[in-house]
Amino acid sequence: MATAAQAIPHTKRTLTGARVGTLFRRWGLRGTAIVYLVAAIAVPAFAVVSQGFGDGMASLKSAMDTAGAWEALRLTLATSAAAAVINAIFGTLLAYILVRYRFRGRGLLSAIVDLPFAIPTLVTGVMLVALYGPASPVGQALQDAGIKVVFAQLGILLALLVITLPFTVRTVQPVLLELDTAEEEAAQTLGATHWRTFHSIVFPALRPAITAGALLTFARCLGEFGSVVIISGNITGRTLTAPVFIFQLAMSFKPQEAAAVATVLFALSFVLVLVTTRLTRLPTEVL
Amino acid sequence: MSVATADTDLGRERLHQHRRRRLLHAALLSVSLAYLAVLLLAPLAGILWVAFRHGFADIAQTLAQPDVRHAFLLTAIIAVITLVVTTVFGVIVAWVLARQRFRGKSLLNALVDLPLAVSPVTVGLMAVLLFGRGGWFEPWFSAQGIQVIFALPSMIMVTIFICIPFVIREVAPVLEELGTSEEDAARTLGASSTHSFRRVTLPNIRWGLLYGIALTTARAIGEIGAVLIVSGSLQGQTETATLYIYRALEERQTASAYVVALSLAAVSVLLLGTIEFFKRRASRKDGS
Amino acid sequence: MSRSGSIRVEGLYKRFGDFVAVDDVTFTAEEGSITALLGPSGSGKSTVLRMIAGLEEPTAGKIFMEGEEHTYKSVQERRVGFVFQHYALFRHMTVRDNIAFGLSVRKEPKEFQKKRVEELLELVQLGPFRDRYPDQLSGGQRQRVALARALAPKPRVLLLDEPFGALDARVRQELRRWLDELHRELGVTSLLVTHDQEEAMELANTVVVMHEGAVEQVGTPAEIYDHPATAFVAGFVGAANVLAGHVAEGHIQFGDDRVAGAGHLEEGVAAQAFVRPHDVRLAGSTPHEGSVVAVVDRVSRLGWLSQLTLHLPDGQQLIAQVPKDETEGIVEGVKVVVDLRNAKAFPAEAQPEHAEAAV
Numbered sequence: 001m002a003t004a005a006q007a008i009p010h011t012k013r014t015l016t017g018a019r020v021g022t023l024f025r026r027w028g029l030r031g032t033a034i035v036y037l038v039a040a041i042a043v044p045a046f047a048v049v050s051q052g053f054g055d056g057m058a059s060l061k062s063a064m065d066t067a068g069a070w071e072a073l074r075l076t077l078a079t080s081a082a083a084a085v086i087n088a089i090f091g092t093l094l095a096y097i098l099v100r101y102r103f104r105g106r107g108l109l110s111a112i113v114d115l116p117f118a119i120p121t122l123v124t125g126v127m128l129v130a131l132y133g134p135a136s137p138v139g140q141a142l143q144d145a146g147i148k149v150v151f152a153q154l155g156i157l158l159a160l161l162v163i164t165l166p167f168t169v170r171t172v173q174p175v176l177l178e179l180d181t182a183e184e185e186a187a188q189t190l191g192a193t194h195w196r197t198f199h200s201i202v203f204p205a206l207r208p209a210i211t212a213g214a215l216l217t218f219a220r221c222l223g224e225f226g227s228v229v230i231i232s233g234n235i236t237g238r239t240l241t242a243p244v245f246i247f248q249l250a251m252s253f254k255p256q257e258a259a260a261v262a263t264v265l266f267a268l269s270f271v272l273v274l275v276t277t278r279l280t281r282l283p284t285e286v287l
Numbered sequence: 288m289s290v291a292t293a294d295t296d297l298g299r300e301r302l303h304q305h306r307r308r309r310l311l312h313a314a315l316l317s318v319s320l321a322y323l324a325v326l327l328l329a330p331l332a333g334i335l336w337v338a339f340r341h342g343f344a345d346i347a348q349t350l351a352q353p354d355v356r357h358a359f360l361l362t363a364i365i366a367v368i369t370l371v372v373t374t375v376f377g378v379i380v381a382w383v384l385a386r387q388r389f390r391g392k393s394l395l396n397a398l399v400d401l402p403l404a405v406s407p408v409t410v411g412l413m414a415v416l417l418f419g420r421g422g423w424f425e426p427w428f429s430a431q432g433i434q435v436i437f438a439l440p441s442m443i444m445v446t447i448f449i450c451i452p453f454v455i456r457e458v459a460p461v462l463e464e465l466g467t468s469e470e471d472a473a474r475t476l477g478a479s480s481t482h483s484f485r486r487v488t489l490p491n492i493r494w495g496l497l498y499g500i501a502l503t504t505a506r507a508i509g510e511i512g513a514v515l516i517v518s519g520s521l522q523g524q525t526e527t528a529t530l531y532i533y534r535a536l537e538e539r540q541t542a543s544a545y546v547v548a549l550s551l552a553a554v555s556v557l558l559l560g561t562i563e564f565f566k567r568r569a570s571r572k573d574g575s
Numbered sequence: 576m577s578r579s580g581s582i583r584v585e586g587l588y589k590r591f592g593d594f595v596a597v598d599d600v601t602f603t604a605e606e607g608s609i610t611a612l613l614g615p616s617g618s619g620k621s622t623v624l625r626m627i628a629g630l631e632e633p634t635a636g637k638i639f640m641e642g643e644e645h646t647y648k649s650v651q652e653r654r655v656g657f658v659f660q661h662y663a664l665f666r667h668m669t670v671r672d673n674i675a676f677g678l679s680v681r682k683e684p685k686e687f688q689k690k691r692v693e694e695l696l697e698l699v700q701l702g703p704f705r706d707r708y709p710d711q712l713s714g715g716q717r718q719r720v721a722l723a724r725a726l727a728p729k730p731r732v733l734l735l736d737e738p739f740g741a742l743d744a745r746v747r748q749e750l751r752r753w754l755d756e757l758h759r760e761l762g763v764t765s766l767l768v769t770h771d772q773e774e775a776m777e778l779a780n781t782v783v784v785m786h787e788g789a790v791e792q793v794g795t796p797a798e799i800y801d802h803p804a805t806a807f808v809a810g811f812v813g814a815a816n817v818l819a820g821h822v823a824e825g826h827i828q829f830g831d832d833r834v835a836g837a838g839h840l841e842e843g844v845a846a847q848a849f850v851r852p853h854d855v856r857l858a859g860s861t862p863h864e865g866s867v868v869a870v871v872d873r874v875s876r877l878g879w880l881s882q883l884t885l886h887l888p889d890g891q892q893l894i895a896q897v898p899k900d901e902t903e904g905i906v907e908g909v910k911v912v913v914d915l916r917n918a919k920a921f922p923a924e925a926q927p928e929h930a931e932a933a934v
Contacts (some may be wrong), residue, residue, distance in 0.1 A: 002508050005747050016421065029379055029382060029383055029387075030383050030389065032386060033376075033379050033380040033382075033383040033395070034377050034395065036376045036379070036380060037380060037395060037398045037399065037451075038398075038834070039312045040447065040448060040451060041398050041399075041401050041402060041448065041451065042398060043402060043417075044410070044413035044414070044417060044448060045405075045413070046414055047417050047423060048409060048412060048413050048416060053415050053672075059381075070631075082403075090319070090322050093315060093319055094319050094320075094322075094323075096315070097315055097316060097319055099313060101315075101316065102376065109319075109323070110563075111559060111560075112323060112327060112328070112568075113323070113362070114559060114562065114563060115327055115555075115556070115559055116327075117502065117505060117559075117562065118505045118511065118555040118556070118559040118562060119464055119551075119552060119555045120508060120509025120510075120511065120529055120551055121509060121511060121554065122511045122529045122532055122533065122548070123334075123509070123529075123532070123548045123551050123552050124330075124508070124546065124556070126334060126536070126548040127330035127331060127334045127548070127552070128533065129335060130330065130333040130334045130337045130545065131329055131330045131333030131334075131489050132330075132333075133333070135337075136336075136337070137334060137544045138329070138333070141485065158326070158727060161326055162326045162327060162330070164338045165323075165326060165327065180661075181657050182663035183665055183666070184663060185657070185659070185663065186657065186659060186663040186664075186665070186724075187628050187665070187676065187680075188629075188630070188650040189439075189629075189630075189650055189653075189655055189656070189657040189725070190676050190677035190680055190724070190725075190728065191651045191654065191677055191680040191681060191728065192651065192676075192680045193651065194311075195806055196680060197391065200665070200676075201665060201667075204667040205666075205667065206561075219404060221557065223404070223405065223406025223407070223408075223409070224405070224406070225406060225408050225512035226407070226509070226511040226512055226529075229512075232537065233619075243406045243407075243408050243409075243512070244408075246406070246408050246409065246412065247408045247512070247515070247516065250408065250411065250412050250415060251516070255412065255415055255416055255419070258387075258412050259416065260413060262406070262408070262409040265406060265409070266404055266409055267404050268404065269404035269405070269406075270401060270404040272404070272567055273400050273403055273404040274397055274400060277400055286471075300647050301632075301647035304647070304649060501890070
């Protein structure tokens with residue numbers, strides 16, 4: 001009996017010793033992470049999808065039959081796309097001057113570009129209304145000129161542009177920083193003008209980053225609520241966007257219909273986010 | 288030594304080239320500044336102007352109102368709880384993602400990105416579907432006598448959902464880049480895992496972590512869409528600062544709305560300062 | 576065959592803030608020749624090259640190409656071919672498109688572009704690689720493409736900025752030989768920046784030795800080697816022993832010994848004598864006028880020659896390279912009598928970097 005007990009100790013010790021400790025720690029941590037993410041994210045997400053499409057397409061159909069539904073969807077897609085394009089252009093420009101130009105206040109400018117990450121979207125809406133609404137002299141002047149910003153689609157676009165201001169800038173900036181100016185110098189020695197150099201050498205290198213910025217902008221705009229709900233006036237059929245529409249459905253006790261539309265929107269966004277963050281390995285702040 | 292002066296042909300050519308370049312610089316700079324002015328700077332000025340039109344006394348008065356103070360307090364409470372939860376669990380998830388390899392990791396990775404793609408109204412909807420009338424978990428909670436929806440718990444939960452990715456996405460890459468060598472060294476010197484985490488890992492991820500925390504705070508303070516759906520908007524009870532602004536605007540109390548909005552804007556500018564500070568420290572660390 | 580132009584640089588001066596990178600540089604690169612700008616890193620040679628290309632603007636000075644002043648012309652107008660140390664190939668374009676770029680900028684007809692590209696591909700022997708991308712090529716191949724690209728628009732002048740610096744030793748040798756042949760064939764005026772003196776000596780017709788922004792000497796490789804004008808050139812180009820002493824009656828005196836060659840220096844001044852290792856000759860067994868007695872510290876047999884590490888009575892070290900046969904019976908500790916030939920004397924100043932003789 002004694003010998004038998006002595007014959008086993010080796011295995012016994014390793015199991016009860018350090019290995020158990022690390023095993024537990026490893027699985028303990030992994031388990032915690034998994035439970036956290038599943039409980040906090042997967043379950044709620046699943047709830048929306050299953051509630052929205054639990055009875056097939058019925059909820060979605062019913063939702064889209066509501067007045068202003070299609071217009072809301074179209075408006076959201078259109079304004080998001082417009083914002084993505086404009087953001088791509090100006091974002092590239094901003095990135096270019098922040099990286100390539102030296103001027104006083106460059107650091108401050110860079111910080112200002114990040115401001116939309118810090119400001120609540122609701123406050124953005126309020127700021128825009130304060131300046132461009134009919135109560136302010138600027139707003140009045142615009143209205144006299146026939147340009148309606150508040151309670152109009154232009155206001156929506158403006159709000160989206162503010163919210164997504166940093167996006168393309170932040171995707172393009174690191175790429176520009178890493179670019180080797182030797183290629184551009186080589187192009188110049190071969191006779192290329194400034195513009196030709198940008199077009200043939202710099203732009204192709206930036207294209208993936210610009211595209212990523214545009215796609216992320218688009219995905220972010222699809223779901224924007226806080227600023228749009230303030231500035232658009234939410235006029236059904238005219239300035240009502242999809243997120244506000246979902247909000248209205250939810251508040252009028254039609255959760256399944258809201259869930260159906262919400263699922264469509266978030267599926268589109270999710271795919272875009274996954275694709276672009278994988279492509280550019282971007283840190284979160286952009287969203 | 289000969290230097291080209293303006294009255295030589297070559298000197299003129301050189302000045303001409305310089306001038307062209309400077310003109311291009313100036314043009315691009317002006318366009319960029321104009322863009323920023325229209326979108327950000329002018330509106331900021333606008334809100335300042337509206338709020339101050341009513342004078343300092345009015346501002347102080349508004350901010351002293353119990354409703355307003357309670358709203359700020361609630362915002363702070365939610366932000367702090369969100370911060371703590373997302374930081375603690377965020378570091379754990381970041382560690383698991385950066386240091387461990389297992390099947391299904393890419394799925395977990397995708398899950399972390401999910402909240403970024405969801406509109407806040409959808410998040411509010413999720414809470415309603417789970418905890419509202421007829422919701423999946425509602426029966427259990429009402430049996431316990433706990434009010435989740437239209438009360439603080441759900442407001443905290445939706446804010447957490449929205450803020451989950453920030454800390455994780457800032458800390459995980461830093462952990463990956465750091466590698467395990469320092470922690471291994473600590474272990475050979477006899478440090479336990481928690482000890483090595485506290486004395487070795489934590490200082491190394493410090494700036495990325497703080498950056499993520501700053502982003503989380505800004506996002507939590509600014510949340511409106513989701514809390515609007517789950518809060519029930521009971522004035523003085525379940526109203527955050529953003530909800531206060533929303534309701535004040537609806538009730539045409541524009542002055543108070545603007546004052547509170549301005550306060551939040553001021554807080555965000557301060558927060559921006561810390562965000563930029565941590566961001567710079569974080570990127571400097573990895574040698575860029 | 577394009578007419579190849581000469582390059583003339585006068586009083587070139589470049590300052591970056593407080594730092595003077597190029598200080599009063601003047602030289603001429605003859606039409607059709609290869610001129611090397613030789614110097615250690617930081618000597619300003621790359622800056623001179625970039626100013627000639629137009630990539631930097633001189634603070635003062637003039638640049639002429641084919642007799643015409645180009646000092647403030649834009650890069651594009653100068654029509655120079657430039658080859659970068661790290662190739663700078665357009666990574667998003669194929670080899671073919673890279674080479675054609677200079678032609679496409681000039682809006683040459685497509686047919687002509689195609690023909691010229693094929694010509695150059697054959698010249699650099701990279702025909703099968705025409706549709707590859709730069710990241711699919713080796714370092715040596717990339718540099719050949721870079722050369723082809725620079726030559727495609729028939730530039731009047733070819734500027735090369737340490738073109739082989741990023742390549743490993745064997746590839747460097749091959750490409751050096753290849754560039755030499757290419758130059759013989761094409762005859763384009765070339766200006767080559769390098770820190771490798773072997774390269775400069777092998778390839779160049781004229782060498783401009785630079786140090787800390789200034790020109791130390793301009794001459795043929797033989798002139799630079801045999802008749803260095805300054806202590807720096809004596810120490811930098813080729814191996815050299817440096818003996819410190821002072822001037823006494825036209826000789827440099829160190830300890831009890833002296834070596835001739837200081838006639839041009841002031842009496843009593845501290846000075847240095849530079850003697851090449853192969854100019855330290857074994858001279859029999861009896862000391863005579865002009866010889867020194869040294870003790871052998873180490874004998875290294877290196878194939879056909881032997882390297883003797885000696886030390887002189889006053890403690891200074893001397894390295895001699897002699898044919899193997901002459902060193903029969905010489906071992907450590909033995910005293911030998913040596914002649915120091917062709918000593919170059921200079922006033923004692925800053926130590927040049929390559930004062931130690933090396934094999």
